[in-house]
Amino acid sequence: MNFRVIQALVMRYLYLYTRAPVRGIELVFWPMVNLLVWGYLTQYLQKNMAGDFPGQITYLIGAVILWDVLFRAQQGVAIFFLEDVWTRNLLNVFAAPVTTRDYLAATYTIGLLRALVTTTLLGVLSWVLYSFNVFSLHGYLLPFALNLLVFGWALGMISTALIVRWGPAAETLAWAVPFFIQPFAAVFFPMSELPAVFRAFSMALPCSYVFEGMREVLRSGSVSTRDLLLATGLNLVYLAAAGVLFVRVMRTARRKGLLTKFATQ
Amino acid sequence: MFAAFAMSDSVLLARDLTKRFGDFAAVNGVSFEIRPGEILGLLGANGAGKTTAINMMLGLLLPTSGTIEIFGRDLAKHRVEILRRMNFCSTYTNLPGNLYVWQVLTVFGRLYEVPDLKRRIDEVLGLLEIGHLKKRVTGHLSAGESTRLNLCKALLNRPELLLLDEPTASLDPDIADKVRKVVSRVREESGAAILYTSHNMRDVEEICDRVVFLHRGKVLFTGTPAEIVRHFEEDSLENVFIRVARSGDVEFTGETRKAGDE
Numbered sequence: 001m002n003f004r005v006i007q008a009l010v011m012r013y014l015y016l017y018t019r020a021p022v023r024g025i026e027l028v029f030w031p032m033v034n035l036l037v038w039g040y041l042t043q044y045l046q047k048n049m050a051g052d053f054p055g056q057i058t059y060l061i062g063a064v065i066l067w068d069v070l071f072r073a074q075q076g077v078a079i080f081f082l083e084d085v086w087t088r089n090l091l092n093v094f095a096a097p098v099t100t101r102d103y104l105a106a107t108y109t110i111g112l113l114r115a116l117v118t119t120t121l122l123g124v125l126s127w128v129l130y131s132f133n134v135f136s137l138h139g140y141l142l143p144f145a146l147n148l149l150v151f152g153w154a155l156g157m158i159s160t161a162l163i164v165r166w167g168p169a170a171e172t173l174a175w176a177v178p179f180f181i182q183p184f185a186a187v188f189f190p191m192s193e194l195p196a197v198f199r200a201f202s203m204a205l206p207c208s209y210v211f212e213g214m215r216e217v218l219r220s221g222s223v224s225t226r227d228l229l230l231a232t233g234l235n236l237v238y239l240a241a242a243g244v245l246f247v248r249v250m251r252t253a254r255r256k257g258l259l260t261k262f263a264t265q
Numbered sequence: 266m267f268a269a270f271a272m273s274d275s276v277l278l279a280r281d282l283t284k285r286f287g288d289f290a291a292v293n294g295v296s297f298e299i300r301p302g303e304i305l306g307l308l309g310a311n312g313a314g315k316t317t318a319i320n321m322m323l324g325l326l327l328p329t330s331g332t333i334e335i336f337g338r339d340l341a342k343h344r345v346e347i348l349r350r351m352n353f354c355s356t357y358t359n360l361p362g363n364l365y366v367w368q369v370l371t372v373f374g375r376l377y378e379v380p381d382l383k384r385r386i387d388e389v390l391g392l393l394e395i396g397h398l399k400k401r402v403t404g405h406l407s408a409g410e411s412t413r414l415n416l417c418k419a420l421l422n423r424p425e426l427l428l429l430d431e432p433t434a435s436l437d438p439d440i441a442d443k444v445r446k447v448v449s450r451v452r453e454e455s456g457a458a459i460l461y462t463s464h465n466m467r468d469v470e471e472i473c474d475r476v477v478f479l480h481r482g483k484v485l486f487t488g489t490p491a492e493i494v495r496h497f498e499e500d501s502l503e504n505v506f507i508r509v510a511r512s513g514d515v516e517f518t519g520e521t522r523k524a525g526d527e
C-alpha cells in the first residue's frame with residue numbers, strides 16, 4: 001500500500017467538491033428526500049394503527065439510514081471510476097504508477113467518506129424530526145454499519161467491473177446495482193415475507209442479516225451473534241469475489257483495449 | 266538477432282511486439298529500441314498502429330505476443346516501478362476539466378511522488394509559458410493551452426522516458442514551434458529518451474534523431490530523417506511519407522538500418 005498515492009487519488013475527488021460545492025447537494029438531497037418520505041409515513045402509520053406494531057414501526061427510519069450506508073459506499077466506488085470516464089482522464093490515471101490495490105483503497109475511502117456524510121446528516125435529522133435515535137441500536141450500530149459499508153464496496157467493485165466490461169452504455173449500473181438487490185435485502189420488511197425462491201436469494205445477501213438484526217434490536221434490544229457472524233462471513237466472501245472479478249475484468253480490459261476505447265467514446 | 270541490444274544500451278526495447286484485436290493485427294511483429302537521450306519519431310499513416318504501440322508501452326494494453334523492456338526490466342512484471350520513471354502526453358486524453366490547473370498538477374505530482382512539488386509545478390508551467398493559467402479551470406482552457414498543460418503533467422516527474430503522442434496536433438505554428446523547442450530542451454537538460462509521434466514531417470525532421478516508420482502495423486524502415494530522405498531520393502520527409510503511405514509495400518533496404526539489424 002502506498003498511502004501517498006491513495007491520498008492523491010482521494011484528493012482528486014475531494015477537489016471536485018471545493019471547485020463546485022453544488023455537487024454536495026446530490027450527496028444530501030436524495031437521502032433527505034427519502035428520510036422525509038419514510039419518516040412521515042412512519043408517523044402517519046403510528047397514529048392510525050392499533051396494537052403493538054406502531055411502536056416498532058420506527059424501524060423504517062432506521063432502514064432508510066442504514067440502507068444509505070450501503071448505497072453511498074457502492075456509489076463512492078463506482079462513481080470514482082466514472083468521474084475519470086466523464087472527464088476523459090482515465091488513461092492518465094491508469095498509466096500513472098498506481099497499483100490496483102491502491103486504486104481500490106482510494107475508492108473505498110471515498111465510499112466511506114460519502115457514507116459518513118450522509119449517515120451523520122440522516123442521524124441528526126431523524127433525531128430532530130422524528131425523535132429516532134440511531135444510537136438506540138446501541139453497540140450494534142457499528143457492526144451493522146461496517147457490514148453495510150463493506151457490502152457497498154463489493155457492489156461498487158462489481159458495478160465498475162460491469163461498466164468496464166460493457167462500456168459507457170452500462171453507466172447507469174452505477175446507480176441501479178443496489179436497487180437490483182433491494183427487494184431481496186429485507187430492508188423494509190422481514191425475509192419471512194418473501195416467497196421461498198426469493199428468500200433463498202435473500203439469505204445469500206449479507207445485508208439481509210443486518211436489516212433483520214436492526215429490527216430485532218429495536219424490538220428486543222439484542223441480536224443473535226450467529227446472524228452477525230453470518231453477515232460478516234458472507235461479506236468477506238463477496239468482497240473477495242468482487243475483488244477477483246475486478247482484477248480479472250481489468251485484465252480483460254487491458255487485453256481487449258477496453259480502457260483505451262473508453263477514452264475515445 | 267537482438268544480441269546487439271545489450272539491455273543497458275536501450276531505454277526501451279520492444280521485441281516482436283504484436284497486438285491483435287480479433288483477427289486484425291494493429292501492431293504486427295514490431296521491434297525497435299529507444300536509446301538513451303534520443304528523440305525517436307514514430308511515424309505512419311492514420312491507423313498504422315502508433316497509438317496502439319504507445320498504449321502497450323504504457324501498460325494500458327497487453328501485447329498479444331512479444332515483450333517490452335523499459336530501463337532493462339520487463340514491463341509486464343514491473344509496470345508500476347517503470348511507470349514511476351516515465352510519463353506520457355497524448356492528444357487522446359484530457360486532464361480532469363472540472364479542476365483548477367494547480368489542482369490537476371498537484372494530484373498528478375503526488376501520484377508520481379514528485380519531491381518539492383510546489384516548486385516543480387511552477388517550473389513546468391513556466392517552461393511551457395502557461396504560468397498565468399495556474400488558477401484557471403482546466404476545462405476552460407483552449408485546445409492549445411490544454412495540450413501544453415498535458416505536457417506539464419508529463420514533465421512533472423522528470424521522466425527518463427517520455428512518450429508523446431501527437432503533442433503538436435492542435436497547436437498554432439508559433440506554439441508548436443515552442444513545444445518542439447521545449448521537447449529538445451528537456452532532452453538536452455535531463456537526458457530523457459523521448460518517443461514522438463506526429464503527422465507534421467517538419468516537426469519530425471527538426472527534432473527527431475531517428476524515425477521508425479510503421480505501415481499497417483509493421484516496421485517498414487528505421488533511420489535518421491536525412492538518411493531516409495537521401496535513400497528515397499526525395500527532397501523532404503513529407504514526400505517520403507506520402508510516397509510510402511500510398512504504396513506501403515515498397516522494398517526498403519540500403520544504408521538505412523532495419524530495426525534490430527545493427
Ligand SMILES: Nc1ncnc2c1ncn2[C@@H]1O[C@H](COP(=O)(O)OP(=O)(O)OP(=O)(O)O)[C@@H](O)[C@H]1O
Binds near residue numbers: 286291311318
Ligand atoms: N481497442 C481496439 N479495438 C479494435 N481495434 C482497435 C482498437 N484500438 C485500435 N484499433 C485499430 O488498430 C489500428 C491502429 O490504430 P492506432 O490508433 O494505433 O493508429 P495510429 O497509428 O495511432 O493512427 P492515427 O495516426 O490516426 O492516430 C486501427 O485500425 C484501429 O482501428
Ligand SMILES: [Mg+2]
Binds near residue numbers: 316317
Ligand atoms: Mg494515434
